[in-house]
Amino acid sequence: GQQVMQIPQYQHVQEGEDFTTYCNSSTTLSNIQWYKQRPGGHPVFLIQLVKSGEVKKQKRLTFQFGEAKKNSSLHITATQTTDVGTYFCAALISSGSARQLTFGSGTQLTVLP
Amino acid sequence: GAVVSQHPSWVICKSGTSVKIECRSLDFQATTMFWYRQFPKQSLMLMATSNEGSKATYEQGVEKDKFLINHASLTLSTLTVTSAHPEDSSFYICSARAAYNEQFFGPGTRLTVL
Numbered sequence A: 001g002q003q004v005m006q007i008p009q010y011q012h013v014q015e016g017e018d019f020t021t022y023c024n025s026s027t028t029l030s031n032i033q034w035y036k037q038r039p040g041g042h043p044v045f046l047i048q049l050v051k052s053g054e055v056k057k058q059k060r061l062t063f064q065f066g067e068a069k070k071n072s073s074l075h076i077t078a079t080q081t082t083d084v085g086t087y088f089c090a091a092l093i094s095s096g097s098a099r100q101l102t103f104g105s106g107t108q109l110t111v112l113p
Numbered sequence B: 001g002a003v004v005s006q007h008p009s010w011v012i013c014k015s016g017t018s019v020k021i022e023c024r025s026l027d028f029q030a031t032t033m034f035w036y037r038q039f040p041k042q043s044l045m046l047m048a049t050s051n052e053g054s055k056a057t058y059e060q061g062v063e064k065d066k067f068l069i070n071h072a073s074l075t076l077s078t079l080t081v082t083s084a085h086p087e088d089s090s091f092y093i094c095s096a097r098a099a100y101n102e103q104f105f106g107p108g109t110r111l112t113v114l
Helices: none
Strands: A004-007 A010-014 A019-025 A032-037 A044-049 A055-058 A061-065 A071-076 A085-095 A098-103 A107-112 B004-007 B010-013 B019-025 B032-038 B045-051 B067-073 B076-081 B090-097 B103-105 B109-113
Touching (some): A010 A019, A044 A055, A071 A085, B004 B090, B010 B019, B019 B032, B019 B090, B019 B109, B032 B067, B032 B076, B045 B067, B076 B090
Parallel strands (some): B010 B109
Antiparallel strands (some): A004 A019, A032 A044, A032 A085, A055 A061, A061 A071, B004 B019, B032 B090, B090 B103
16 A cells, blocks of 8 residues: 655754755655654644645754655754654545545654753 | 543553553544554554444454453443463553544553463
């Protein structure tokens, strides 16, 4: 089935450094969603992108959807220790008559103080 | 955002026991709920899609007789792990779909089978 590839798997940064995680699909996606999961917690919805080339910002977080709608990125400027967690992209993919969320493998972010 | 609760938060049971996990949407109605399994340091893997009033749709490789799903109302779905074995130990997370395709996740249930 369709897969969403995400890199890197792990990222360690010094507090204040920037961080980026990337998502790629071999097929065109109707939308891409981003989630954050804190250690021991559950995924929390961050944002959804649906338009080609769309860019959305949430404070220090910038989300981008590629022109071809096959890739997306999440960029965090000047990371803080509160940014620690695993960031997942997810695509809503039609499977028969159903739509289901397919998650990328996630990028585990560690921020060193 | 909308709230999804899950009960219990964690459970430890002996091999061969059946365990029931409840997922509730507290402030909205969800015709569709999803059950995921997440092993340590791995991504969420969809197990099944639960539709209110109809049979669940299971993903390939997920045994429907082992993971019984019931979605009896618009606010409640249950997952029963029958005859649990140590390899079933995992973090089980439900989610409920709200408007605009946004999914809200429950806090998860950590199952440990001894």
